[in-house]
Amino acid sequence: MFGAVRISKLVTSLAAAIVALVSGPALAGIVFFDTTAADRSAGGYPITNRNDVGWAYANRSAERVCANYGYARGMYTGEQSGELMGIHCFTSDMVTWQDLPGSDARAWALWQGSSTSLDSQAAYNAGAIADRECGSVYNTGFFTGFQNTSADLMGLVCVPSTHVAPRGVDTDDPRFPFLSGMNPPFTSWWHLRSSINRVCQYFGYTTGTMNLYANTGVPFVLNLGLQCIY
Numbered sequence: 365m366f367g368a369v370r371i372s373k374l375v376t377s378l379a380a381a382i383v384a385l386v387s388g389p390a391l392a393g394i395v396f397f398d399t400t401a402a403d404r405s406a407g408g409y410p411i412t413n414r415n416d417v418g419w420a421y422a423n424r425s426a427e428r429v430c431a432n433y434g435y436a437r438g439m440y441t442g443e444q445s446g447e448l449m450g451i452h453c454f455t456s457d458m459v460t461w462q463d464l465p466g467s468d469a470r471a472w473a474l475w476q477g478s479s480t481s482l483d484s485q486a487a488y489n490a491g492a493i494a495d496r497e498c499g500s501v502y503n504t505g506f507f508t509g510f511q512n513t514s515a516d517l518m519g520l521v522c523v524p525s526t527h528v529a530p531r532g533v534d535t536d537d538p539r540f541p542f543l544s545g546m547n548p549p550f551t552s553w554w555h556l557r558s559s560i561n562r563v564c565q566y567f568g569y570t571t572g573t574m575n576l577y578a579n580t581g582v583p584f585v586l587n588l589g590l591q592c593i594y
Contacts, residue, residue, distance in 0.1 A: 393458030393527070394570045394593070395435070398448040403429050414444045419487035419553030423509030426451055427519075437461065437521045439506060439571065442557030452561075452571045459521050461508070466516040469493050476549075482511045482518055487553035488574060495575035495591060498522035502530070504573045504591035529592045531572075533563055536585045540566070545584065548577050564592035 404411050407428030411417055417425075422440055430438030430453035437459050441450035466480055474489045474496075482490060490507055497520055498505035508519030535543040542559055551559075556574065564572035569592035576589035 393455040395453050395455075396441070396570075397451060397453075398445075399429050399440075399451050401447045403432070404449070407432055411449065412447075414440075414442070414449065414554040415552070418483055419490060419556075420483040420485075420507070420509035420511075422553055423507060425509075427508050427510070430454070437508065440554070440557060441561050441571070442554035442559075443561075444554070454521075454523075458527060459523055461519065461521045463512075463515075463517040464497055464520040466511070466518055468497065469518055472496060480513070480516070482507060482509065486549045487556050488548035488551060488577075491556075491573050492575050494520055495573055500525060502528055504528050504575065504593065506573060523591075523593055527593055529567075529569060529594065531564065531567055531569075531590045531592050532587055533590065534580060534585055534587050536582070543588070546586065546588070548574060548586075548588070560590055563588075563590060567592060569594045 401410065401412065404425055407425055409421060409425030409428055411422065411425055414422070426438040426440045429451060430436070433453065435453035436456040438451055438453040441452060443450040469475060470480065472493050474493050476485055476489055494505045494507045499522070502525035503522055505520060505522035508521060510519040511517070533540060533543065535546050537543060540563055542562065546559065548556065560572045560574055564570070572590050572592040574588060575591050577586045580587050
């Protein structure tokens with residue numbers, strides 16, 4: 365797998381001291397903890413402020429942090445408080461991963477412009493492409509952010525349907541005021557991640573992705589399609 369290697373799902377003693385397992389279904393393979401600036405620097409992709417980096421860099425950083433603690437893959441939650449940034453790490457029995465030819469990703473109408481760089485894509489568009497490449501309406505996935513430009517390969521992580529539950533939500537839902545006015549292709553990576561997590565957790569899941577959106581017929585109100593992960 366490009367960008368990372370298969371690693372043991374056993375956590376180190378240090379990770380065990382700081383990682384808090386989330387409740388319920390997440391025990392099957394997702395853990396949450398707060399990363400420090402030192403954690404992120406140790407992974408080789410430091411982040412001081414979430415606003416200063418794009419989604420692909422953030423995903424590379426998350427992958428390396430999770431690998432350093434013995435997990436297979438991961439994504440930041442989008443939340444930041446001071447130097448702390450939340451992260452969800454996946455154990456190896458929770459996900460599969462592969463190298464995706466860049467030509468496959470660029471074949472989707474969701475791909476923006478003529479650039480071949482993952483970093484050039486909006487967070488929503490890249491996430492929706494990854495979801496579709498994972499092969500089933502009931503699966504989902506995300507790009508690792510790593511890209512081998514000479515071989516034209518992109519790291520792709522897939523979550524099987526046994527851990528995925530589709531949910532829909534309107535952006536004017538009073539339970540989720542943070543969705544008001546959201547237009548996914550123009551939403552920052554961290555606001556997108558934070559919103560997805562908060563909605564999925566409201567429904568009892570751990571994290572998730574966004575794979576589509578549609579007009580509702582009401583001006584400025586969209587219906588968001590989420591793939592919640594448990």
